[in-house]
Amino acid sequence: MQGSATPVPGTDVLTPSGNTTPAPVEPASDVPANSxxxxxxxxxxxxxxSPKYAISPAIEYQLGMVVTSSASDKERALNPDGTPQVDQNGKPVYVNATPDVTPIHGWLRYPVASASPDVPAGRYPVILFLHGNHTPAVPNYQGYDYLAQDLAQQGYVVLSLDANAINAAAQGDRSSQSRAQLLLGTLDRLRQIDANGGPGVLSALRGKLDFERVGIMGHSRGGQGVSYAIKYNLTRVGVTQQQFIAGIAANPAKYSAWPDLVAAAGNGANGNASGFDAALAEYNMFYAAGGSAAPYNIRAGILLAPTDYDQNVGVSNVPVAMVAATCDGNVISMDGAHAYDLNRFGTQYDTAPRFQVVVNGANHNYFNTIWTQDDVVAGGGQQLNSDFQTYCSPTRADTPRLSADDQRRVATFVVNSFMRYFVGGEAQFAGYWSTSARLPATACPGGAETCDERVLLSVQKDATRSRVLQRFEYANALAGNALGGALVLSGFDQISACTIPYSPTPWSSPSCIPASPDAFIIAGHLSASGRFGGGGYVSIADAARLVWSAPNAKISEYLQGASAAGYDSLTFRIAVVRPMGQEVAVTLTDTKGASATVNASDFSDAVYLAPKPKGAGRPLIDDPQDVSFSGVGAPMQLLNMVAIPLAAFTGVDTTSLARVDLALPKASGMLAFTDLEFQNLGRGSQ
Incomplete structure (x- = not known):
């Protein structure tokens, strides 16, 4: 194969030594006798x-160039101030894009020797990282090496892809279609290396790459690229030779770096076919569509603070984690939460779970070590709501913010445990992703013993492991629940049921009956320029929006004698909108009249907006330092999951259930509620 692969000086990692046996899963110190x-x-x-391998230094690779394309039918043209262009009739103006040529370039880490003779030889799973749209003047792809080192020492081959050529193109391809093609094109080159060997030190990977175990992670627009790559893995959307020739003929100046290609393309109609093929070989170019390439077994996808300009739906059959950061000053519309809302329920035959991971106090940039600017302080190049900036300021007293180092502590655990569990099948991480294991100290600020309030995990299992009791996807959802039972909402001043507005802009035009209470409408948090400024309620899932002004408003769902056999948890999603915290007293009653009540705050940190553990009266009493933010919507308000083990409802026959009640004891408040379900989360699977 043409190309190069060169070790990067100064990137060697110390060889691990000692015990390589996976550390045992430790019991939580606060587990009661009935766990x-x-x-x-x-x-x-x-x-x-327990690292298992010595690893290579970072290898800078160059493996040719892939011909990519943006989704021009979705690529909006922008005015100089960043607002979308419209024509004289008020209709959107789209970019007329021609194909791009993107280098297969980046950094790679791989295991080179086992740290113990007990480590078996074999093929290594493959993980790819993809950065987003930051200035192409800096090596953005180098910013995830802290993740790559950690994974490579456990036996994974990890690539961080250079997408700067895409960033240098107009608008950096807002659709991120080209990023998906870069991901899949890189896998195509790796498949050639596995079969035939590669340039330089990459010859060591011949016969070592396991394409049955592939994981992909994308940050920012790279996250949107990952969502498309999951879809394009089957369809292999790309550029044909005819399209490439036509693009060159239409804009030859764009391809002036490859004169033989331009000459062979001619005016498109009189091109030299054999000369064009020779030029492709000369410049080591190939097409993103991959010809007849077989799909890869992508076992995990992570969208890390992603964009989602297209409201991409149909991201299915792959376990996916959508990660949102509550102090993201760049993707301030919280597209990661939107991606989860749009894709959380798969089709009948989709068995892959979905996850929403909300990192409290994280910003956009600090997940990447090259992106050192604090996007909240700098405004991410956009006008941020001043209340949001004040709330997320790293210098205010009792700030919710994570430092750059602490944010990467969280990212290391979230990203790498997800990859190792779903790609590598490492069962020691099952507990966390089933909600029954807490974060390790290494994921906590400064190595604190516990910090689960920092990461809010929502899980949606497939239809064989979940039973929906109440959603609000239909206009008449307030009339009853999915079991045919009644939904009774008592003590509320305002009630609204909102369905997902799939197009064109989910956050600006919710479909609500009756009209949404004003406090939920994202327009209330726009900056003076009319651009979304951060803070406020930003989830777009179908949900009930509720307002009350006297204690003990109640949501009652009549369950018609339903059985929860085969499930281990009662789950629902809520978003606290006013004030900072709300308790939810959950009562389960069986058909014989036996009932039990538990508090949601004993099982979730989703009931308080700031990253603070339960205590000092929280969540019923707002922390004094949070009161100034409780009425303006400065914190991000997102639907997060509460998961209560069914075993916690002692004395209740969960095979014959009459009703579940969610009582709200606080004197007043506002919240959104949806996705009441029985789920088998796999609690206890270690």
Missing amino acids: AVARFMSVAPATGQ
Whole structure:
């Protein structure tokens, strides 16, 4: 294969030594005698424990160039101030894009020697990272090496892809179609290396790459690229030779770096076919569509603070984690949460789970070590709501913010444990992703013992492991629930049921009956320029929006004698909108009249907006330092999951259930509610 692969000086990692046996899963210190009723049953192991391999230095690779394209039918043209262009009739103006040529370039880490003779030889799973649209003047792809080192030491081949050529194109391809093609094109080159060997040190990977175990992670627009790559893995959307020739003929100046290609293309109609093929070989170019390339077994996808300009739907059959950061000053519309809302329920035959991961106090840039600017302080190049900036200021007293180092502690655990569990099948991380294991100290600020309020995890299992009791996807959802039973909402001043507005802009035009209470409408948090400024309620899932002004407003769902056999948890999603915290007293009653009540705050940190553990009266009493933010919507308000083990409802026959009640004891408040379900989360699977 043409190309190059060169070790990068100064990137060597110390050889691991000592015990390579995976660390045992430790029991949580606060687990009661009946652990089935505990929120946490264990502490997840740190991803850096017991490294198995010595690893290569970072290898800078260059493996040719892939011909990519943007989704020009979705690529909006922008005015100089960043607002979308419209024509004289008020209709959108789209970019007329021609194909681009994107280098297969970046950094790679791989295992070179086992740290112990007990480590079996074999093929290595493959992980790819993809950065987003930051200035092409800096090596953006180098910013995830902290993740790559940690994974490579556990036996994974990790590539971080250079998408700067895409960033240098107009608007950096807002659709991120080209980024998806870069991901899949890189896998195509790796498949050639596995079969035939590669340039330089990459010859060591011949016969070593396991394409049955592939994971992909994208940050920012790279996250949108990952969502498309999951879809394009089957369809292999790309550029044909005829389209490439036509693009060159239409804009030869764009391809002036490859004169033989331009000459062979001619005016498109009189091109030299054999000369064009020779030029492709000369410049080591190939097409993103991959010809007849077989799909890859992508076992995990992570969208890390992603964009989602297209409201991409149909991201299916792959376990996917959508990560949102509550102090994201760049993707301030919280597209990661939108991606989860749009894709959380798959089709009948889609068995892959979905996850929403909300990192409290994280910004956009600090997930990447090259992106050192604080996007909240700098405004991410956009006008941020001043209340949001004040709330997320790293210098204010009792700030919710994570430092750059602490944010990467969280990212290391979230990204790498997800990859190791779903791609590598490493069962020691099952507890965390089933909600029954708490974060390890290595994921906490400064190595604190616990910090689960920092990461809010929502899980949606497939139809064989979940039973929906109440959603609000239909206009008449307030009339009853999915079981045919009644939905009774008592003590509320305002009630609105909102369905997902799939197009064109989910956050600006919710479909609500009756009209949404004003506090939920994102337009209330726009900056003076009319651009979304951060803070406020930003989830777009179908949900009930509720307002009350006297204690003990109640949501009652009549369950018609339903059985929860085969499920281990009662789950629902809520978003606290006013004030900072709300308790939810959950009562389950069986058909014989036996009932039990538990508090949601004993099982979730979703009931308080700031990243603070339960205590000092929280969530019923707002922390004094949070009061100034409780009425303006400065914090991001997102639908997060509360998961209560069914075993916690002691004395209740969960095979014959009459009703579930969610009572709200606080004197007043506003919240959104949806996705009441029985789920089998796999609690206790370690």
